[in-house]
Structures are given as C-alpha cells and as structure tokens.
Amino acid sequence: MHILLVEDDAQLGSAIQRALERLSYTVSWLRDGRSALAAMRDRTADLVLLDLGLPGRDGIEVLVEARRAHVDTPVLVMTARDGLTARVDGLDAGADDYLTKPFHVEELAARIRSLTRRMRGLAVNRIEVGVLSLDVGTSEVTFRGQPVDLTRREFALLQALMENAGRLVRRESLENSLYGLDHVVGNNALEVLVHALRRKLSFETVRNVRGFGYMIPQDPK
Amino acid sequence: MHILLVEDDAQLGSAIQRALERLSYTVSWLRDGRSALAAMRDRTADLVLLDLGLPGRDGIEVLVEARRAHVDTPVLVMTARDGLTARVDGLDAGADDYLTKPFHVEELAARIRSLTRRMRGLAVNRIEVGVLSLDVGTSEVTFRGQPVDLTRREFALLQALMENAGRLVRRESLENSLYGLDHVVGNNALEVLVHALRRKLSFETVRNVRGFGYMIPQDPK
C-alpha cells in the first residue's frame, strides 16, 4: 500500500509521514504541485493525500490536471478550516474525500481505510466472523445474534481485530491504529481495553499471543 | 430499469456508472444540461440522477424546464453545496430526493431503491415509524396522531433519522446531510437541534449512542 503525500508544511508533513509509516503504509512525501503531478502521472501510488494550500501551483489545479490525464487514483484532500469553497471545489475537481485541518491521526487512518475499502470495489460495510458481526456504517455489533453495546475505542479495537480475523495483530500495530502517533499512552491502556471488550463479548473471543499481540480466531466462540 | 445519469465530472461520472451497472441497472451517462433535457423529454428513462453543478446551464434549470414540459420521471439530485439550500431549491424545482456529495455507493443505491418503490405507488412520500409519520412531499409530521410543527432543520433531522429507523446514524453523517460540506458550524449545533426536536416530540423518541450518533427506534414512544 503506497501513499503519496503532498504537503508543503515541513512539520505537518513529517508528522503525517511518520504516523502513516507506523501504520505500515509506504509513504512518498512531496512538497510541491509540480512533482506531485508528475508522481500521480506515474500511477505508482495507491492513494494520494493532497493538501490544497500548496504554494505556487494550487492543489486544485494539480487534481484537475491529473484527472484530465485520466489518473483515477483515489485522492483524499486536506484543507484548512476556512477553505470553504475550496472544499467544495475539491470534490467537484474529483477528490474522493476531504478532511479539514486540524485533524486527528485516528480520523485520517479511518478515512484511508474507508477509501481503500471503497476502491477495492464493493464497499463492504459489514464484517462477519463466525458468530461475530460488525457494521462499519452504523457502528452496530452483534455477537451470537445479540446486539452488543460498545464504546468508540472498543469498537475500533474490534474492527481492527476482525479485519484480520484468524491472523495475529501485533500489539504495536493495534496501539498505532487506536491511538495514532501524537498520543503517547501508557503501555497497558490496550490491555485494559481488551479486557473491557472481552467482558462484553466473551473471554475466549479475543486471544492473546504472549509477547506479540492479539487475535480473533476464524471461528470465535 | 433505465437510469439517466447527468454528471459533468468524468471521474465521478464513470465511478457512478460502473457502480450502478454492477447493480444491474442500465445507465446512460450524459455530461451536459442540453442533452440531459433532450433525453428527459424522450421519457425513456425510469429515473434521473442529476448533478446540480453542471457547467453552462445549471442543473436546476434543466429540472425546472423538464417539469414545465410535464416530464414526471423521478429525479434524484446530487449536490456538493450546502445541504439545506440545495435541498430546498432542488425539491422546489421538482426533485424527488437529494444526495449530498460525497456519498457512498450504498447510500445512492438505497435512495434509488426507495425512489423506484415510491414511483410504483407502493410507498408514497410518507415514512411511517411506529407512532411517527413524516410526509416528504407536504413536509407534514404527526406524532401519536397529533400534527407537529417543525422548522426546516428539525424536519431534515427527523427525516434523516426516520429513513434509518432502528439503526444508528452517525453524528458525522447527520452533520453532513444537515449542513452539507460547509462544515463551519460549531460542534454542538447538532445537539441543540436534537434537543429542539426532542422537545417537540418526546425525549425518549430520539436516542443517543454516546460517541457515535443518534437513532430512532423501530417502535418510538
């Protein structure tokens, strides 16, 4: 998964790059419109994160130009809070989603996941793993046919685990997708969260692999 | 089932066309108002998907013109503008439903299904959820048999919730359909609105799911 980040602000750019790399995306960071356009024409990226406040050439122009060249890579536009019309223009110009600065890394990660799901064709809003079912759209979860009330964090954790059902999800990877980079949380926050989730489902549902992380088996009980 | 898609943006247009064809609709894609109007006059389409941000001739004009020519094909309007104004303008001009960009394909599919059902005369413009009833055409709302006076925003909120009765509607999704992309609105505007609506109905009718959003149960009290 290769992400093209187009952002002129050094601080923000490097922060985003680090955050995304920690989520195990490959990130190419470009700082101006010209090289961004060139890179988009190469079509090597799977997704483009485009800042609209670029110096010189406007981000919108880059987008329009790329679309004109039939580059159909999904583009997620980032814009400052007051760029009101810019946002609308961005979508008209062919952006697939937008994000208003400032945003949380968690939010960005969610949008990226949603976009990649969408571009893989059939937008699957529902993840089913045995007796577990999770609807990303309505945030509803059922376990053995019964609806389960989860908090936001619990939901995010369950989603991350269910998206990788049957496979081990590394502790580090979970912490990154739940808390992002800017938030340094204590090292047992995740454990507490796992415990809360287990209590609401069952204790066998979430399995621990000592020293590595957690997983939900293909056929949870 | 033949759908007329009127959209000038190449990227979005082809995306929608592909998505709809995958759902086994027949799609004719037109890129400008003039040919759209001509096609509507032919009355060969069962449904029209009309983008309001057309170049040259405005989408609204196309719609008004078609209605004047007694073309009564159902029209679903797509817009990137402020949710409310576009909604009012569009519906005034004779649209049957609207959708704010960006939207998910499933959302579009749901609206299309609902529109075709409605035009088959099965369900009219009325949404009924238990003791709640809302008429999209006349903007009338009754609760426990009594008519209720709602403002435009309150109506829009209630409609969004009733269309998803029994399911949770994300806060973000509500904000998007109420305020469109012009998201400069403070973050508790929605809460104040919910409060106003609850006061006019009852406080148990609109349920909150902390951290996610709101919902109206299948059987509201």
Add this chain to the structure above:
DNA sequence: TTCCTTCCTTAGCATTGTCTTAGGCTGCGG
C-alpha cells in the same frame, strides 16, 4: 523451584461528550 516478564483485573481520577439554558445575529413580514 525461582525469578522475570507479560498480561489481567480493579479502582480512581481526569477528560470528553452530551444536555440544557441563555443570548445574540439574521432575514422576513407587518
């Protein structure tokens, strides 16, 4: 066994989300 690391569990407290009221701006009709 013994020691050390990792994980589980509970409790306490700071943060955040939501509800509610109040106040002010805007546009429209008398």
Add this chain to the structure above:
DNA sequence: CCGCAGCCTAAGACAATGCTAAGGAAGGAA
C-alpha cells in the same frame, strides 16, 4: 423600523469514557 421566527454560539452541569496506577496471576527460562 420593529418584532418575531429560526438557528447559531457560548457556557455550565453532569455522566460516560478511557487513562494511569498498582497488585496479583500466569507463562517461560535457568
């Protein structure tokens, strides 16, 4: 020009949430 309806922001109260801390249990290695 005034009054009113509609809808926003601001601010305080209060409860849910999610963190840290801390002690105990369980796994793994010598």
